[in-house]
Amino acid sequence: MAERTPDAPYISGIADLDAQVREAVHTSVRAMEEGLVTKLAELVLRQVMPMVSKEVAKEVDKQVKERLEDTVSAAVAPLKVEIQQMREKFEASKTSPGNVPSPAIDARFSELADQQRRSGNLVITRLSESDGETELRLHDTVLECLQITHSDVQVLSVKRVGKPSTSPSSSGTPKARKVLVQLTNVQERNKVLRGRKSLQGTRYQTVGVSEDLTKSQEELRQKAWPAFLEAKGAHKRCFWKAEKLFIDGQEHII
Incomplete structure (x- = not known):
């Protein structure tokens, strides 16, 4: 029988300690890996999900707009056809035998077309006019006067109309020419008109704002x-x- 040396218990203890250390290290590493994976997953979700949500929202918005456009186009198409047919009948009636073109009808059509052309416009009166006034400066003055921001209403053009007046106004200064403001549509024009009351108490309170x-x-x-x-x-x-x-x-x- 082999005789056990005095160092055997020491060596056995070292082996047990080594095994325990290995197990502890393995457990710690496994916990760190699991924690790292969890944190990495959370990080990915935080960064990726908003991007995915935005892309999904864009796609949904795109599909909704396309369907709305299709629906509106389908609804408007018959009206366009009807208007075109009425126009063709009217033009044919003016040249058909026995029909005499009516100046009154022509004038009425011309009047309606003119009203439609002006429907998105505004006219500003009594807005002071300086000698060195530029189109850009006038544009900025009109935006300030009407309290318009670019996010609210889109202004297509701003210009003075008519010839400069040589006769003085009641204040002794030359009369200011009218300002024609072109907006995109009648809805935006009406929006500005509804805000005319806000001119009271400002330096533009004597300015007139009306339809064209x-x-x-x-x-x-x-x-x-x-x-x-x-x-x-x-x-x-x-x-x-x-x-x-x-x-x-x-x-x-x-």
Whole structure:
């Protein structure tokens, strides 16, 4: 039988300790790996998911817009066809035998076309005009006057109309020409018109802001102007809708 040396217990203890250390290290490494994987997964989710969500949202928005466009196009298509047919019938009726072209009808069509062309415009009056005024400076002044930001309303063009006046205004300075402001559509024009009350208390409170009326509309408004002044003097509720005057909710008939 082999005789056990005195170092045997020491060597056995070293082996046990080594095994325990290995197990502890293995357990720690495994825990670190699991923790690292978990943290890495969380990091990926935090960074990737918003990107995925944005892409998904963009795709959904794109599909919704495409479907809306298809729906609107399908709904508008018959109207376009009907308008075109009416136009063709009207043009044919003017040249068919026995039909005499009506100046009144032609004038009415011309008037409606002019109104449509002006529907997105505004006219500003009494906005002071300086000698060195540039188009860019006028554009900025109009935005300030109407309290328009680029995110609210898109202004297509701003320009003075008419010849410079040589006759002085009541303040002694030359009369300022009208300013024509072209917006994208009638909805944006109406949005600006609704904000006219905010000019009170500002340096633009004497400025006039109105629709861009045709010559015939201007003439009709001038005819109704005395009734407007009378109603205002009687503290009645008055407002204009193009050339039409409404007093206490009722249209004033000239």
